[in-house]
Amino acid sequence: MSRSELVFNKVNRLLELFMIIIFALLVLDVLFQVFSRYILGTSFTWTEEFARFSLIWMTILGAAYLNGKREHLSMDFLYQKFSDTNKRKASILIEVLVFLFALIIMVIGGLNLVYTTLHLEQLSGTLRIPLGYVYAIMPFSGFLIMCFSIYHISNIYKNKINN
Template identity: 25%
Template sequence: MRLMKILHKIEEHFVGIGMIAATGILFMNIILRNLFSASTTWAEEFIRYAFIWITFIGLSICFRKGIHFGVDLLMNSLKAKEKKIILQAFVNVASLVFMLFLLKFGLDIVFFSMETGQITPALQIKIYWIYLAIPTGAVLSIIHIVINMWQLFKNKEISYD
């Protein structure tokens, strides 16, 4: 479990630092544009790519904490504990299947962009670094879904931290 706590910290710090960096760069670019009639060419691209990574890593955090809106809405509407367990199991299995597809197609995109050597226009970095957010987020989500499923079948309840 110590390894999972380290993973949780890495995920949360990554998202937090990404949000701070994107917000800071956006603020700087607005100041440059409005006060000095100049802006950076790379800022918008960096912010877009940062939010892609934030989204996919944030997805795994949502699975870990069980804070997906639709699932919460359904869970709160059910009365019997058995119905909740069945719904949680179904949601986890459906999410796992979706994440496996996301992982497979994410890896396809990464490998394709590696083969073609595509680079980003302003930052001049290899585009596969951006697309790598998809399989990374999928793998982290799969880890959290599997842990949730294990807890569900072991304890008949998922304990979210």
């Protein structure tokens, strides 16, 4: 196993663990909200906001994770009709487009959003945490997607990825 494969596997394992933790916290948060509302007769406003932020983080990290594992949703009816050479070309083109999307929208746009919200000192409504910290998941996941795209392109050139 090459060094890049070891790093790739470790990053994916860390992402899995982090998403498991986020999901566990989300479940506990929602269970606590239900318990407090129906058993204690009181409702805590912070639980809804925490659940929303957890779901945002899990969704965006999940997109990066699935991109890394090449298990994201795709429609490949036309792709399957290509010859092997055209499949390789299409795969490289797709990875380049994914890389550019992650760079422009997620990293550059995400960093701009994080900077703006931190500079304006915007706080979340209930938890009173800076929204820039919540939005920081966007450039982080975009960076991961970019790294995964580079990894996939190198594997396509090495012919390790089945088209």
